[in-house]
Amino acid sequence: MSPKIKVVVVDDSALVRSLLTEIINQQPDMICVGTAADPLQAREVIRERNPDVITLDVEMPKMDGLEFLSRLMRLRPTPVVMVSTLTEQGAETTLRALELGAVDFVTKPRVGVASGLQQLADDIVDKIRIAARARVRRVAAAPGAAPPAPVAKPALSAAPPATSGIPRLSTEKVICIGASTGGTEAIKEILMELPPDAPAVVITQHMPPGFTASFAARLDSLCRIRVAEARDGERILPGHAYIAPGGKQFSLARSGANYIAVVDDSPPVNRHKPSVEVLFRSCARVLGPNAIGVMLTGMGADGAAAMKEMRDAGAYNIAQDEASCVVFGMPKMAIQAGAVHEVLPLKQIARAIMERVAAAGVRHRI
Structure with missing residues (x-):
């Protein structure tokens, strides 16, 4: 048998510490080896117990x-x-915690903590299991560091920056991104590299309600393209990225010559809402060869089968490589499904996308 996952729980609430300990110890593959009420206690517990995973409250005394x-x-x-x-x-x-290197997060209910955490028990232990297998990175930035200055958004008709080395782009392509654990930072890295007249980007990141609006706003402040939550019925435009709202399904439809966002309350797929499978299946059907699919870090197989449908419909697909993933689940499943043309480190994906788009534009002009 594999050794149990050793977990340390850090939370200023004695009730939460007790509930999380009970939830963890009920699992056959994990054990809570220690708890702490604040970060100063946590340092000693972590040093003594050497945990595989830590659950950490955001707001605590002393630090x-x-x-x-x-x-x-x-x-x-x-x-x-x-x-x-x-x-x-x-x-x-x-x-901000995800930027600093946290693997994932659980939303703690504001009222009814005991019943709320019990309802979330499956989600909590699933995320602990995923975290135990994740690649963590050493992050040098301090939490109090000033955030980057907001990026000015040039008019969409403006030429790309001279440093990009990329000619004027065809607007026919749509970049389709799926991600889960570790995906918030991977998506940010790709979007920050895109020029202001990049093709439209549609994104499903596994994230609960209440977080995707903040995620989109944060990206919008950092990127040269415009980033927002997708809204039902809106036209998908170049120079914009559209993020699936948490707790909704996001797909594409066609209206005449235009691509349109569809946001609805249809059931979870592969246990996810939003689901990459839903978005990618619509991309295969609606975009065909105009799609560029990108599968980023994440656990599980959500989107792998639909990405193969995208490839069969003529899309060009890229997967993030194992070394740069926090969790190499979703890219691995897409590769095994025969859905992927290229496997690349995260830092090379944005340029590969834009080179592909530029080449398509040249062929179109010829």
Whole structure:
């Protein structure tokens, strides 16, 4: 038998510590080896118990969770699952935690904590299992560092920056991205590299309600393209990225010569809502050879079968390589399904996309 996953729970609430300990110890493959009420206690417990995974509250006394996470990822990188309250401020803090190296997060109910955490038990232990297999990275940025200045958005008709080395682009292509665990940072890295007149980008990132609006706003402040949550019925335009709203399904439809966003409340697919399978299946049907598919880091097989449908319909597909993934589940499944043309490190994906788009534009002009 494999050794049990050793977990340390860090939370200022004695009730939450007790509930999480009980949930963890009920699993045959994991054990809570220690708890701490604040980061100062946590340092000693982590040093003594050497956990495989840490669950970490965001708001705690003596040192907030972000400061502790930052120090941990600089000095002793360990997989961390954040426990976050579902508020607008909580969403912003959680996204910052993911930037600092947290693997994933769980939303802690504001009321009815005992019943709420029990209802989330399956999600909590699934994320602990995923975190135990994740590749954590050493992050140098301090949590109090000033955020990057917002990026000015040039008019969409403006020429790409001279440094991009990419000619004027065809607007026929649509970039279709699927991601899960580790995907928020991977998506950010790709979108920040795209020029302002890049083709439209449609994205499904596994994320619960209440977080995708903050995620989109954060990306919009950093990228030269415009980034927003997808809205039902809106036209999909070049120079824009559209993120599936948490708790909804996002797909594409055609209206005449235009691509249109479809956002609805249809059931989960592969246990996910939003699901990459839903988006990619619509991309195969609606976009055909005009799609460029990208499968990024994440656990499971969501989207793999639909990405193969995209390839069969003429799309060109890229998967993130194992070395740069936090979790190599979704890209691996897409590769095994025969859905992928290229497997690339994360840092090379944006340029590969734009070179593909530029080449398609040249062929179109010829």
